Amino acid sequence: MVGKREQEKQSLQAGAATGEVRTLADIARIAGVSAGTVSRALAGKSLVNAETRERIRAIARQHGFRPNQMASRLRSRRTGVVGVVIPLGHEKRQHISDPFFLTLLGHLADELTESGYDLMLSRAIPDGTSDWLERMTGSGMVDGVIVIGQSNQFDVIEQVAATYRPMVVWGHYRPGQTHCAVGTDNEAGGRMAARHLIDAGARRLVFLGDTSGLEIAMRFRGAAEEAQAARIPLSHLSAGLAGEDMGPGIRSVLSEMDMGVDGIVAATDLIAMTALRTLHEIGRGVPDIVQIVGFDDLPLAAQTMPPLTTIRQEIAAGAKAMVERLRTRIEGEGTSGLVMAPQLIRRGSTRR
Structure with missing residues (x-):
């Protein structure tokens, strides 16, 4: 009697020979599980036990199988993209190459990538309306938005946050504000x-x-x-x-x-x-x-x-906190802001 592992091995060899592994159903047939289980395993869902997940991934790797990410995102109504907006309302000639922006963007990019998101960057020049932010939040191209700095746009951010929840802002916290802010005191x-x-x-x-x-x-x-x-x-x-x-x-x-x-x-x-x-x-x-x-x-x-x-x-810690809060908000849950304590770093430009 041929054991399950031997059957799987034979199926792998047959699939490789015929080039017939093109769909989730093909993987499911080889693994002896349902197509739904394959879908959940390739998505990393904990509903599938670790051993089965790894076995299904091994089959997919051997056959060079890549799931159709676009179709998956359409089904889940997710884009896998986070918008990052830098509003320059009070200093319109400032550049994204500013060392502070680059430092924070680097940490955000690392955190978003680790969380499975791509990043869409926008340098916005506010024009007296909320359009600069609504163009991103209402685009349908992103799952959520991170705003780097409030500039002189606090009221605009508050207005948009009243109806758009998956948004986190690097900036100052005012008691009672609507938008979720992460920043230093x-x-x-x-x-x-x-x-x-x-x-x-x-x-x-x-x-x-x-x-x-x-x-x-x-x-x-x-x-x-x-x-x-x-x-x-x-x-x-x-x-x-x-x-x-x-x-x-x-x-x-x-x-x-x-x-x-x-x-x-x-x-x-x-x-x-x-x-x-x-x-x-x-x-x-x-x-x-x-x-x-x-x-x-x-x-x-x-x-x-x-x-x-x-x-x-604490720029690195702040970036991590922003992405964690945004992920929670994308899932439909609320989050509080975070006010981080500043720290004096003594060096040679002062006498003590």
Whole structure:
């Protein structure tokens, strides 16, 4: 009597010889199971035990069988794609090549790939309506949307989130908001930066950055509150985030800065790194004359001269949390946001 394994072996050989393994039913016939079991096994469903799943996958591999992903997605009404949108409402000339965007995008791409999703990227220039976001959420091309940054578009994101649930946003959390946000406590980070400069001996501070975006506005608020509590003056100098304009803009601003300023709270690491170079060029040494604290802790921050003291955002952990929450929302369940604690990273651009 021929055993089951021997029958399977003979079926494999027969299938290979005739080239007849083209459908799930062909795999099912060879494996001695139903087509439904084959479908569930190839999809990795836990309803099929591990041994059977691996046996079915081995048969599929031997025959070079690839399931029709498009048909599968049509049946499940899923696309297998997540849209990632970067809104540039307050700084329209900023580029996706900005180091912060690239760092976060890299972590998001890794997490989405591990979860079986492809990524569709969009750089949106808001035009005063919600169209920039609705074009993605209403396209039918994605299963869910990740928005990187709220820019000055908080109200638009709230409006869309009221009817579109599978969306997660990197940004600031306001109590009672509708959209699910993952991000750092920016206000606490601003306080932390100012406090560190004050503890390191700075007595006249400046906040360097454009505060029209929500996250940076909260960093400024935190720094201003800490300076006020310590009775230390803090002024605000605007600096944009557009790459080609940042260097000349910061040079112009810092060249006119009150010579008594001895501490800079930079809105981002990129602004801080540009300020470091400019201060060196105009002969104001860091940290001897002016101390600087950045915000983000990008990989480049440790490579400057001197290395940049900064406020760390947990970008990798945030990307993981965003994808986990989005997957839950795609399945129709609700999720809460996440506010991550900032961390001071001491390096050579401050004196302690």
